[in-house]
Amino acid sequence: MTIKVEAAVVDSSVLICIAKGEPAANSFLNEMGKVGKLYLSAVTLAEVILSTMSLQVEGAVGAMEQLVAALKIETVDFGGGDIAGYKDAALKHHLKARPPGPLNLGDVFSFQLAVKMDLPLFFQGNDFLKTPVKNAMSILGYEMTEKNLGVPALRNASLGQ
């Protein structure tokens, strides 16, 4: 049976992974290309723009915007009505929470949007693995553990089959 994800939220870590051409880039592109609807917090897009400006040479920001357009990712505004959800997420999962959680300021925006929309999140790295957010790549059959640093690997491939 083919497992499908109809809609999902995208975190900045995935877009930066693709920009850098990291090993998981093509897996993310292939899987996100099949998802009906993708969403990105407007704050996360701002974070992606700043990161691209810093990590890559001039001109990359426009190319990043073209990738977001090609993937048909819809940017979702963050407004006053979202503060309660953000606060709740930050108090539980931000590094400044007591006890400290795994997420930084930007991560909490992705987390809050995924929880608000009740959708899985495309992400890379260990941080979100330590939260209850639904993992889109895991749903699609990829293994992501703290041991492999949250880099998705196809479950069958990881078993050497």
Next chain:
Amino acid sequence: MSEVMTIKQMPAELKKYWAEEAKKHDRSMNKEVLRVLEEERARREAAKSPAKDMDSIMAAARRLQSFAVVDQRPIEAVLYDDEGMPK
């Protein structure tokens, strides 16, 4: 901003069904109904928009990757301090 919506003339049997579904998923009935509405919206929007073009996606990714990476640090290290706050 959130709004209040009242559903009139809801068949008792339908209400009972969604109350049971909500209980099954450990959600309030309100949250369960919102989730169903969001799912349906996503499905309808997906059906409306033309299918994604994998060739365009891969071409956009290749173009982005053609811009040299001048800083290999992870994004967290570029934007945030050790306590997850902006640098």
